Amino acid sequence: MKSLAALFLACLALALLPNAMPEAAPNTPTPIRIAQITATPLPFFTPPPTDTPTDTPTPTITLTPTITLTPSITPTPTIAPTQIGTAVPGLLSGDSALWTPPAPTNRVGGNFLFGRPFSFRHNTYWSREYGYGSTKRGQLQIHHGLDFANPHGTAIQAVGDGVVYYAGADVERLFGPRPDFYGILVVIEHPFMYSTGEKIYTLYGHMRETVAYNGQQVKAGEVIGYVGATGVALGAHLHLEVRIGDPESYDATRNPELWLTPYEGAGVVAGIVRDIYGNKLEGVQLELQAPGNNHLTFSYSGTRVNGDNILGENFVFADVNTGYYYLTVKGADGALAHRQMIYVWAGQVTFVEVHLLP
Numbered sequence: 151m152k153s154l155a156a157l158f159l160a161c162l163a164l165a166l167l168p169n170a171m172p173e174a175a176p177n178t179p180t181p182i183r184i185a186q187i188t189a190t191p192l193p194f195f196t197p198p199p200t201d202t203p204t205d206t207p208t209p210t211i212t213l214t215p216t217i218t219l220t221p222s223i224t225p226t227p228t229i230a231p232t233q234i235g236t237a238v239p240g241l242l243s244g245d246s247a248l249w250t251p252p253a254p255t256n257r258v259g260g261n262f263l264f265g266r267p268f269s270f271r272h273n274t275y276w277s278r279e280y281g282y283g284s285t286k287r288g289q290l291q292i293h294h295g296l297d298f299a300n301p302h303g304t305a306i307q308a309v310g311d312g313v314v315y316y317a318g319a320d321v322e323r324l325f326g327p328r329p330d331f332y333g334i335l336v337v338i339e340h341p342f343m344y345s346t347g348e349k350i351y352t353l354y355g356h357m358r359e360t361v362a363y364n365g366q367q368v369k370a371g372e373v374i375g376y377v378g379a380t381g382v383a384l385g386a387h388l389h390l391e392v393r394i395g396d397p398e399s400y401d402a403t404r405n406p407e408l409w410l411t412p413y414e415g416a417g418v419v420a421g422i423v424r425d426i427y428g429n430k431l432e433g434v435q436l437e438l439q440a441p442g443n444n445h446l447t448f449s450y451s452g453t454r455v456n457g458d459n460i461l462g463e464n465f466v467f468a469d470v471n472t473g474y475y476y477l478t479v480k481g482a483d484g485a486l487a488h489r490q491m492i493y494v495w496a497g498q499v500t501f502v503e504v505h506l507l508p
């Protein structure tokens with residue numbers, strides 16, 4: 151009996167250890183491991199044979215699985231789907247301030263208003279190397295949108311319902327820093343309101359041709375043109391932007407990754423990376439790591455491209471499958487500067503704020 155009690159206590163202690171959560175496999179649900187501990191039958195529970203064989207002992211020491219623990223770090227998504235998820239407290243070193251931003255009012259009917267600009271038969275993912283706010287490690291000018299590579303002539307779809315604000319070339323009418331920047335483009339005005347009360351637009355650049363016309367009512371998924379490389383473009387691709395307020399202002403963009411609906415089972419991670427003085431840091435490499443599932447992004451400057459008015463983010467990971475991840479940040483010297491565990495909810499924005507120590 152004594153040894154049993156000791157073993158029971160050992161099991162309990164093991165189950166209660168905060169380190170019981172797997173470190174190497176952060177997205178493995180912990181309940182499975184704990185259930186295995188409690189469910190394992192202990193061989194010496196079999197009552198020893200007594201002198202009188204007729205005296206069948208009753209199995210009085212059958213353990214009920216009382217130590218089935220609900221892991222305390224499994225976040226229950228109690229918040230409404232339109233709200234932003236709270237990051238799970240960091241489990242490792244690093245000065246991670248956790249902050250739950252106010253519920254976004256800038257999105258109507260959910261966090262994500264738009265679909266993809268291509269059908270599923272084509273490439274619906276954008277270049278992660280040259281993301282929003284990126285200079286592709288100093289090689290290109292700062293990016294105000296996302297680039298979707300698809301062959302010349304691939305049909306481009308409107309990402310949401312709206313009215314065509316402009317369809318044509320940007321030679322006489324400027325939408326970028328100089329004439330013929332976007333080549334043949336389409337701008338759609340959507341029937342949603344931003345947090346500031348301003349209108350929301352999407353811009354589609356570098357088209358080979360457009361089949362849309364000014365004032366046209368379009369539906370999400372409707373073909374508005376075809377992929378090309380007009381304007382300032384390296385090869386055939388679609389350049390997609392989200393603009394707020396002024397559809398003709400190059401400085402009115404926001405990160406489309408916060409607007410494109412993630413695929414089922416996936417969510418978005420947005421955040422701010424700062425130094426200890428509170429300054430937002432630019433060009434910081436951030437990684438989300440889970441076994442067989444890694445994501446890479448870079449932070450952007452809030453002065454060269456805008457973050458969301460409410461979130462104020464300067465980095466985003468999009469299309470992240472739900473689960474646990476390590477968020478790691480490397481310093482300029484390549485050494486690990488920050489590491490914490492976060493949980494990504496499907497269909498939501500998980501917000502995390504990182505302060506880097508000097």
Ligand SMILES: [Zn+2]
Binds near residue numbers: 293296388389390
């Ligand atoms: Zn682009």
